Amino acid sequence: MDIAEVLKLADELLFMHTGDRLDHLQETILKGTLQGQKYAKIASENNLSEGHVRDTASELWQKLSDVLGEDVNKLNPRSILEKFIICNKVSGNYISIHQLSFCSIQNRSPKSSPLSKPTANKPYLDIDNAPEITAFYGRTDELNTLKTWLIQDCPRIITLVGIIGVGKTTLAIKLIEQIQTQFEYIVYRSLRYCPTIDSFLTDLLPTLISPIIPNTLARQVDVLLKFLRKHRWLIIIDDVEMIFQARELAGQYKAEFAGYALLFKQIAELSHASSWLLISSEQPEDAIATRHKFTRCLKLAGLGESAKQILKDKELSDEQMWDTLIEKYQGHPLWLEMTATMIEELFAGKVTEFLAVPDLVLSNAIASQLSRLWIKLTESEKQVMNYLAKQEDAVTLLHILQEISHHPTDLLKAIQSLKRRCFLEDTTNCIGTIHGEHHRSSLLRINPILKYYLLSLPSLPT
Numbered sequence: 001m002d003i004a005e006v007l008k009l010a011d012e013l014l015f016m017h018t019g020d021r022l023d024h025l026q027e028t029i030l031k032g033t034l035q036g037q038k039y040a041k042i043a044s045e046n047n048l049s050e051g052h053v054r055d056t057a058s059e060l061w062q063k064l065s066d067v068l069g070e071d072v073n074k075l076n077p078r079s080i081l082e083k084f085i086i087c088n089k090v091s092g093n094y095i096s097i098h099q100l101s102f103c104s105i106q107n108r109s110p111k112s113s114p115l116s117k118p119t120a121n122k123p124y125l126d127i128d129n130a131p132e133i134t135a136f137y138g139r140t141d142e143l144n145t146l147k148t149w150l151i152q153d154c155p156r157i158i159t160l161v162g163i164i165g166v167g168k169t170t171l172a173i174k175l176i177e178q179i180q181t182q183f184e185y186i187v188y189r190s191l192r193y194c195p196t197i198d199s200f201l202t203d204l205l206p207t208l209i210s211p212i213i214p215n216t217l218a219r220q221v222d223v224l225l226k227f228l229r230k231h232r233w234l235i236i237i238d239d240v241e242m243i244f245q246a247r248e249l250a251g252q253y254k255a256e257f258a259g260y261a262l263l264f265k266q267i268a269e270l271s272h273a274s275s276w277l278l279i280s281s282e283q284p285e286d287a288i289a290t291r292h293k294f295t296r297c298l299k300l301a302g303l304g305e306s307a308k309q310i311l312k313d314k315e316l317s318d319e320q321m322w323d324t325l326i327e328k329y330q331g332h333p334l335w336l337e338m339t340a341t342m343i344e345e346l347f348a349g350k351v352t353e354f355l356a357v358p359d360l361v362l363s364n365a366i367a368s369q370l371s372r373l374w375i376k377l378t379e380s381e382k383q384v385m386n387y388l389a390k391q392e393d394a395v396t397l398l399h400i401l402q403e404i405s406h407h408p409t410d411l412l413k414a415i416q417s418l419k420r421r422c423f424l425e426d427t428t429n430c431i432g433t434i435h436g437e438h439h440r441s442s443l444l445r446i447n448p449i450l451k452y453y454l455l456s457l458p459s460l461p462t
């Protein structure tokens with residue numbers, strides 16, 4: 001091992017065990033002793049007293065001795081650290097000591113080194129796997145809300161929820177651009193390929209903290225929390241819905257991913273300085289998204305007026321009809337993109353002609369997205385959806401309970417779950433004035449595109 005590797009390993013081992021990095025003087029002392037310098041020389045070269053260097057060195061040897069379980073002194077740090085690697089090598093990149101595993105530094109890519117420490121206003125960014133955004137319109141309010149939360153409130157977990165394709169990932173990537181200077185580390189991970197909690201943490205820990213990976217989940221979470229306390233991280237976890245169970249109420253973890261539920265719960269409940277942004281098309285069922293003082297939830301709707309830019313990019317004509325088009329497709333960026341492509345291909349870009357088609361048109365791409373959503377629902381949810389699809393206007397909760405012959409508790413759970421999937425919209429309505437006071441009732445209606453999808457099928461699906 002050369003001097004740089006010894007320094008790196010010592011730094012990481014200390015960091016792992018104590019949460020502290022080698023400071024400048026410790027690094028200088030370790031480097032000097034590895035070069036065979038005496039304490040007096042190190043002291044004079046750094047304008048320090050020999051006594052101070054000696055005391056600092058003795059503290060350092062003690063710390064390293066504690067970490068390595070061997071008596072480290074100025075004569076042996078390199079040999080003990082080399083022995084640490086050789087003695088504990090099991091295979092390939094991993095070696096173990098006591099209950100730890102160690103991923104060989106030499107084999108790690110420079111990108112993943114936790115030693116590329118953030119500098120002022122320049123966080124350590126690990127966002128290579130985040131999709132690139134090609135266009136970004138609107139979302140000023142949403143960005144401001146997220147920035148205010150992250151900068152002023154410092155919540156431990158923010159859940160960003162929205163129906164498929166509404167722009168959750170795009171918003172999060174834009175947020176990274178605008179919030180970088182507030183964090184020491186920003187990390188993006190997707191659960192698209194359903195990593196086990198073990199492989200998720202085994203990937204996350206060495207990237208951010210240290211090559212040393214404890215071999216039990218509890219220890220891994222402990223280590224993670226230790227560093228979350230010391231540093232201000234923003235950890236973005238996308239596609240969280242992938243670890244939820246289909247044909248169960250929204251946001252319930254599949255049994256094999258229960259470890260994530262535990263992790264997120266701890267992140268929400270234990271004190272630390274970092275923030276996690278969980279992105280999902282289903283709000284998690286547990287309390288993290290709603291109840292905890294240190295958590296926030298942002299539900300994402302369409303782009304509204306800003307969606308005009310999408311139609312402009314597609315070079316559609318009949319601008320006077322764009323508002324109608326946007327309203328019909330809820331300002332949903334992906335549905336509008338898909339529809340605009342259809343208008344380009346079939347109507348030479350003429351929005352008026354497209355809107356003259358008596359029915360709302362759902363492209364194949366939209367319909368197949370919706371059918372994938374549909375098969376994830378429970379039977380009770382489907383019943384509620386089928387009922388609401390047939391209603392002209394928004395209806396009250398009580399009305400639904402009276403009209404659908406099903407156990408009320410089941411129905412309530414189904415409605416709550418549909419709201420967590422962003423399939424139902426809440427509106428409030430003034431139902432009258434009693435003693436001069438306005439009384440409002442909450443009304444529910446199905447997302448109009450979903451309604452259209454269901455009604456356009458030959459028979460309402462089950």
Ligand SMILES: Nc1ncnc2c1ncn2[C@@H]1O[C@H](COP(=O)(O)OP(=O)(O)OP(=O)(O)O)[C@@H](O)[C@H]1O
Nearest residue numbers: 135136137163164165166167168169170281333334
């Ligand atoms: N603010 C925006 N401005 C312009 N286009 C946008 C915006 N938000 C989203 N889009 C467009 O919509 C598409 C879908 O967005 P995105 O992938 O962010 O949605 P999502 O909610 O993360 O979807 P999923 O649920 O599938 O993960 C993007 O590819 C992009 O083209």
Ligand SMILES: [Mg+2]
Nearest residue numbers: 168169238239
């Ligand atoms: Mg996404």
